Amino acid sequence: MTGHAGFIFASYGASIVVLALLIGWIFLDQRMQRKALQELESRGVRRRSETKTDGAS
Amino acid sequence: MSDAVSKTGRWIDLANPTRFLNLASVILPWLGGLTILVLGIGLWMSIQAPDDYQQGATVKIMFIHVPFAWLSMMCYTIMTIAALGTLVWRHPLADVSAKAAAPIGAVFTALALITGSLWGKPMWGTWWVWDARLTSVFVLFLMYLGIIAFTRAMDDPAKSAKATAILTLVGFINIPIIKFSVDWWNTLHQPASVLRMGGSTIDPSLLWPLLVMAIGFTLLFFTLHIMAMRNEIWRRRVIAMRRVAARGAERRTVQ
Numbered sequence: 001m002t003g004h005a006g007f008i009f010a011s012y013g014a015s016i017v018v019l020a021l022l023i024g025w026i027f028l029d030q031r032m033q034r035k036a037l038q039e040l041e042s043r044g045v046r047r048r049s050e051t052k053t054d055g056a057s
Numbered sequence: 058m059s060d061a062v063s064k065t066g067r068w069i070d071l072a073n074p075t076r077f078l079n080l081a082s083v084i085l086p087w088l089g090g091l092t093i094l095v096l097g098i099g100l101w102m103s104i105q106a107p108d109d110y111q112q113g114a115t116v117k118i119m120f121i122h123v124p125f126a127w128l129s130m131m132c133y134t135i136m137t138i139a140a141l142g143t144l145v146w147r148h149p150l151a152d153v154s155a156k157a158a159a160p161i162g163a164v165f166t167a168l169a170l171i172t173g174s175l176w177g178k179p180m181w182g183t184w185w186v187w188d189a190r191l192t193s194v195f196v197l198f199l200m201y202l203g204i205i206a207f208t209r210a211m212d213d214p215a216k217s218a219k220a221t222a223i224l225t226l227v228g229f230i231n232i233p234i235i236k237f238s239v240d241w242w243n244t245l246h247q248p249a250s251v252l253r254m255g256g257s258t259i260d261p262s263l264l265w266p267l268l269v270m271a272i273g274f275t276l277l278f279f280t281l282h283i284m285a286m287r288n289e290i291w292r293r294r295v296i297a298m299r300r301v302a303a304r305g306a307e308r309r310t311v312q
Binding site: 045 | 297
């Protein structure tokens with residue numbers, strides 16, 4: 001039984017590492033897209049669908 | 058009648074990406090918190106669970122292996138529904154949903170294969186066999202990789218959406234094959250023991266931690282899927298805005 005501890009720790013360890021990479025990648029992507037959007041908005045760039053409502057206000 | 062109208066109204070509201078972004082920002086903190094809570098409880102229950110009388114402590118691998126395998130199939134099913142959404146209803150979020158789900162599904166499938174291999178070595182005496190269950194899940198993993206490549210092959214998301222949707226629909230045939238592979242063919246993998254006619258064959262002391270872990274990982278999947286969908290909507294907006302900016306710059310240089 002104790003001889004199998006390595007397999008249990010390896011499977012839990014691999015799962016934690018792989019899931020951490022996935023979650024980290026999604027958060028990194030989120031930061032990149034947010035930054036790009038802010039940068040474009042600060043330059044005054046609007047999407048076509050937004051320009052109509054912006055013109056009215 | 059008026060009820061039907063309001064229902065379709067709500068359905069269309071959800072199709073609006075801006076509405077989706079607002080909804081996501083409300084839901085995500087709660088869903089993320091719930092995920093951590095349920096997975097925490099699930100892990101604690103898994104540690105407390107007794108050893109199996111035949112498999113000993115290696116049964117602990119079941120608490121992660123089975124949820125990963127379940128999610129690998131659920132994710133593909135969601136992508137198939139999204140593919141129908143793209144082809145039949147031209148739902149604007151369907152393609153976003155499918156594209157965002159594919160890498161997450163690939164990760165869960167890879168983890169099901171890795172943990173299964175680490176469970177197979179001490180219990181079966183081998184890391185891998187090319188039998189029906191293992192091979193069909195490996196094919197699912199390759200399908201995910203193919204779909205990921207398809208969604209990122211073309212610059213225009215509208216073009217890749219249709220091709221990806223057709224590929225996803227054709228690949229769905231693999232899901233019932235995976236599910237019933239243990240009944241149809243002679244395989245090293247054990248037959249279904251949780252979802253089966255006549256009730257589960259697992260002892261409640263092992264079944265409860267497994268169910269809580271499965272719910273926890275399912276919540277994790279939906280949290281990550283909504284986050285990835287939001288990223289994808291933002292990415293498409295950034296591309297659209299850069300195009301507008303480039304066009305504006307062109308006009309200025311011409312004048």
